[in-house]
Amino acid sequence: MLLITTIAGVRARRRELWQQGRTVAFVPTMGALHEGHLRLVDRARELADEVWASVFVNPTQFGPGEDFERYPRDLERDRALLAGRGVALLFAPGVKEMYPRPPATVIDLPELASGLCGAFRPGHFRGVALVVTKLLAITQPEWAVFGAKDWQQAAIIRRLVEDLDVPVRVEVAPTVREPDGLAMSSRNAYLGPDERRAATVLARALRAGEAAIAAGERDGEAVRQAVAAVVAAEPLAQLQYAAVVDPDSLQPLSRIDRRALLALAVHIGTTRLIDNLLVEVS
Amino acid sequence: MLLITTIAGVRARRRELWQQGRTVAFVPTMGALHEGHLRLVDRARELADEVWASVFVNPTQFGPGEDFERYPRDLERDRALLAGRGVALLFAPGVKEMYPRPPATVIDLPELASGLCGAFRPGHFRGVALVVTKLLAITQPEWAVFGAKDWQQAAIIRRLVEDLDVPVRVEVAPTVREPDGLAMSSRNAYLGPDERRAATVLARALRAGEAAIAAGERDGEAVRQAVAAVVAAEPLAQLQYAAVVDPDSLQPLSRIDRRALLALAVHIGTTRLIDNLLVEVS
Numbered sequence: 001m002l003l004i005t006t007i008a009g010v011r012a013r014r015r016e017l018w019q020q021g022r023t024v025a026f027v028p029t030m031g032a033l034h035e036g037h038l039r040l041v042d043r044a045r046e047l048a049d050e051v052w053a054s055v056f057v058n059p060t061q062f063g064p065g066e067d068f069e070r071y072p073r074d075l076e077r078d079r080a081l082l083a084g085r086g087v088a089l090l091f092a093p094g095v096k097e098m099y100p101r102p103p104a105t106v107i108d109l110p111e112l113a114s115g116l117c118g119a120f121r122p123g124h125f126r127g128v129a130l131v132v133t134k135l136l137a138i139t140q141p142e143w144a145v146f147g148a149k150d151w152q153q154a155a156i157i158r159r160l161v162e163d164l165d166v167p168v169r170v171e172v173a174p175t176v177r178e179p180d181g182l183a184m185s186s187r188n189a190y191l192g193p194d195e196r197r198a199a200t201v202l203a204r205a206l207r208a209g210e211a212a213i214a215a216g217e218r219d220g221e222a223v224r225q226a227v228a229a230v231v232a233a234e235p236l237a238q239l240q241y242a243a244v245v246d247p248d249s250l251q252p253l254s255r256i257d258r259r260a261l262l263a264l265a266v267h268i269g270t271t272r273l274i275d276n277l278l279v280e281v282s
Numbered sequence: 283m284l285l286i287t288t289i290a291g292v293r294a295r296r297r298e299l300w301q302q303g304r305t306v307a308f309v310p311t312m313g314a315l316h317e318g319h320l321r322l323v324d325r326a327r328e329l330a331d332e333v334w335a336s337v338f339v340n341p342t343q344f345g346p347g348e349d350f351e352r353y354p355r356d357l358e359r360d361r362a363l364l365a366g367r368g369v370a371l372l373f374a375p376g377v378k379e380m381y382p383r384p385p386a387t388v389i390d391l392p393e394l395a396s397g398l399c400g401a402f403r404p405g406h407f408r409g410v411a412l413v414v415t416k417l418l419a420i421t422q423p424e425w426a427v428f429g430a431k432d433w434q435q436a437a438i439i440r441r442l443v444e445d446l447d448v449p450v451r452v453e454v455a456p457t458v459r460e461p462d463g464l465a466m467s468s469r470n471a472y473l474g475p476d477e478r479r480a481a482t483v484l485a486r487a488l489r490a491g492e493a494a495i496a497a498g499e500r501d502g503e504a505v506r507q508a509v510a511a512v513v514a515a516e517p518l519a520q521l522q523y524a525a526v527v528d529p530d531s532l533q534p535l536s537r538i539d540r541r542a543l544l545a546l547a548v549h550i551g552t553t554r555l556i557d558n559l560l561v562e563v564s
Contacts, residue, residue, distance in 0.1 A: 007447060018300055105411075105445035108388045129387075130445075137447040163387035163412075165289060165419040 001083040003090050007138050010091050014140050023048040025171075026141035028132060031055035032072040032186035033081050036176040040145045041085045043173045047143040050088040054135055055079075059095060060103070061127030072189055091139065098134065107133060109156050109163075112250050116152045116263055117274060120240055125156055132157050136166055144168050149175040149183050151261060151276045155250055175275075177203065183275045190271040198236035199268050205230035205242070206277040209262040213279050220244040220253040223262065231266055240265035240272065247278055256281060283365040285372050289420050292373050296422050305330040307453075308423035310414065313337035314354040314468035315363050318458040322427045323367045325455045329425040332370040336417055341377060342385070343409030354471055373421065380416065389415060391438050391445075394532050398434045398545055399556060402522055407438055414439050418448055426450050431457040431465050433543060433558045437532055457557075459485065465557045472553040480518035481550050487512035487524070488559040491544040495561050502526040502535040505544065513548055522547035522554065529560055538563060 004010050017024060025044035029037050033055075044051040055078050062068035075092055082090055106126055112118075113125035136144060144161075146154045154172045161170050176184045181203030182196075191199055209227040217223055221244075228242040244253050247261040256279075263276040286292050299306060307326035311319050315337075326333040337360050344350035357374060364372055388408055394400075395407035418426060426443075428436045436454045443452050458466045463485030464478075473481055491509040499505055503526075510524040526535050529543040538561075545558040 011449065103445040104391045104393050104441050106388075106390045106392065108390070109386045110388065111386050134445075134447045137449060140449070159386050163385040163416075165416045167293065167419060167422070 001079070001087055001090055003079060003092060005091075005093055006097060007093070010089070010138050013089060017050065022050055023143075024050050024052050024139065024141040025143035025145060026135070026139045026168075027051065027053045027087075027145045028135050029053060029055055029078075030057045030071065030186065031075065031078045032189065033078045034176075034184045034186060034188075036147055036149065036184035038081060038085050039176050040147055040173050041082065041087055043171060044143065044145045045086055047145070047171060048141070051086060052089040052091065052139055052141060053082050053087045054091040054093075054139070056091075056093055056098060056131070056135075058098070058127060058131040060099070060130055061124050063121055063123055066121070067187075067190075072186055091135075098131070103130060105130065107160070109159055112152070112156045112159060115250055115252075116241065116243055116245070117265060118152065120265065125153070128153055129156060129160055133160065133164070133166070136161075136168055141168055143171055145171045145173055147175060148172050148278075149185065149275065151247075151263060151278075152250060155248065181207075183273075185273060187271055187273060191268060195236055195268045195271065198234050199271075199273060201231055201234040201237045201268075202264060202266055202273055202275040205264060205266075206262050206275060209244070210277055210279050213256060213260065213281065218256045218281075220256055220260070223256065223260070227262055227264060231264065236268055238267040240267060283361070283369055283372055285361060285374060287373075287375050288379060289375070292371070292420050295371060299332065304332060305425075306332050306334050306421065306423040307425035307427060308417070308421045308450075309333065309335045309369075309427050310417050311335060311337055311360075312339045312353065312468065313357065313360045314471065315360045316458075316466045316468060316470075318429055318431065318466035320363060320367050321458050322429055322455050323364065323369055325453060326425065326427045327368055329427070329451075329453060330423070333368060334371040334373065334421055334423060335364050335369045336373040336375075336421070338373075338375055338380060338413070338417075340380070340409060340413040342381070342412055343406050345403055345405055348403070349469075349472075354468055373417075380413070385412060387412065389442070391441055394434070394438045394441055397532055397534075398523065398525055398527070399547060400434065402547065407435070410435055411438060411442055415442065415446070415448070418443075418450055423450055425453055427453045427455055429457060430454050430560075431467065431557065433529075433545060433560075434532060437530065463489075465555075467555060469553055469555060473550060477518055477550045477553065480516050481553075481555060483513055483516040483519045483550075484546060484548055484555055484557040487546060487548075488544050488557060491526070492559055492561050495538060495542065495563065500538045500563075502538055502542070505538065505542070509544055509546060513546065518550055520549040522549060 025048035107129040242264040307330035389411040
């Protein structure tokens with residue numbers, strides 16, 4: 001596996017692959033890799049001749065008081081995991097390579113970014129949109145693979161790619177869960193043992209919402225309350241939001257007709273976790 | 283010359299050129315071509331193996347009440363002019379091809395876009411940033427060539443390309459002027475005979491500012507007033523703004539040390555014209 005830290009190095013390699021007619025599927029990450037990331041790599045391997053990944057903890061998507069400083073970093077471990085999964089090129093730039101000066105350009109998708117996590121993390125999705133646009137322009141892959149756990153992020157990127165005619169196909173791969181249902185996340189590493197047990201409340205709450213829909217509930221607010229009630233019953237959990245939205249537009253659904261995304265953010269102690277579940281009504 | 287109206291058609295041709303190892307220099311236009319555009323084509327021909335141009339009157343960069351509807355359109359004439367100047371491919375999409383639905387993505391560079399023309403055309407440079415980002419993603423040229431007459435636009439695009447790591451080099455070519463100094467512009471076609479004579483006031487005003495600097499004036503506001511006074515003396519002209527700014531940051535210069543951009547927008551009747559002059563202090 002090639003480890004490349006400069007934009008110029010990535011571009012040079014990309015030119016070689018074009019000459020060889022080889023395609024690339026790209027998996028951008030912030031490192032601290034877990035099995036969820038590695039399944040994105042597995043999916044990417046099915047799509048293109050080569051899998052490329054990036055590890056970059058992007059400062060512009062963290063707000064003041066968020067966990068940019070303490071976000072887990074272990075490039076050696078990430079590198080070994082990606083190499084073991086068949087990644088051909090790892091792009092791991094420093095902050096100065098990605099942002100030689102503060103960017104003057106803002107990319108925003110207000111309709112998609114203002115609700116859900118965006119309401120509690122102002123500027124977060126602007127940072128995501130900027131860094132993903134940059135990474136796609138640097139790596140110029142045929143495919144880019146994102147995880148469904150960050151559903152709002154994936155919806156924003158899909159729309160950004162469409163709106164800007166970025167020449168890439170976006171693939172969104174399913175959330176990978178621990179045996180007890182907890183969605184895999186780099187931030188799970190922050191949890192103490194009691195918190196780790198309490199963290200299963202997110203998946204349990206989503207399943208309760210799904211069960212309500214399966215039982216015939218079609219009122220979005222009633223489903224939302226069923227989700228929220230499960231979180232409220234867990235002493236170590238503090239609900240930030242629970243929402244029932246259209247999976248594409250991310251706008252709240254008053255009535256569930258066909259597809260609904262159940263989404264929530266919960267603090268377990270000082271750790272903020274998110275999860276979501278797509279429910280299709282037959 | 284190939285005339286292509288679809289994004290897919292352009293991408294297919296671009297892939298062929300990659301395989302042949304041939305480079306592209308791209309000249310985006312809104313049509314209604316004049317010698318100023320054609321000199322951009324000439325410059326582009328020096329930079330790459332093929333020159334590509336686009337003709338697209340971009341609705342998202344016109345504000346309500348601006349001249350989107352009456353903006354001059356003559357694709358047959360534009361096509362002949364571009365073919366005659368050696369353009370290999372003309373991309374002339376319809377609005378539905380570029381915007382199959384209203385874009386949800388906003389690209390803004392507030393520091394660069396809020397002053398000068400941006401103060402009087404809210405949303406204009408968002409529209410420019412969006413369409414140029416799209417056109418560069420569609421054509422994927424090695425070079426893109428813009429005119430210095432739209433200096434603020436060129437400064438914004440240069441910064442956008444840097445911030446987003448768009449893999450293109452931006453070339454800004456000098457303003458082309460009529461023998462009496464009027465900067466060439468598609469909007470000059472709106473001018474009646476008296477207005478056409480009055481329109482020379484823009485270039486005369488800029489030269490007066492340049493003369494003031496040459497005579498030792500270093501106070502930005504004094505130079506700005508020298509420019510504005512020339513416009514004020516022309517009965518058919520109505521000054522929208524005159525400014526003395528840093529050529530890169532576009533921020534007003536209180537003191538002129540090295541380089542200054544003199545810029546102005548003037549209404550001649552109902553026609554809004556802009557012009558600018560870069561002055562270097564030796």
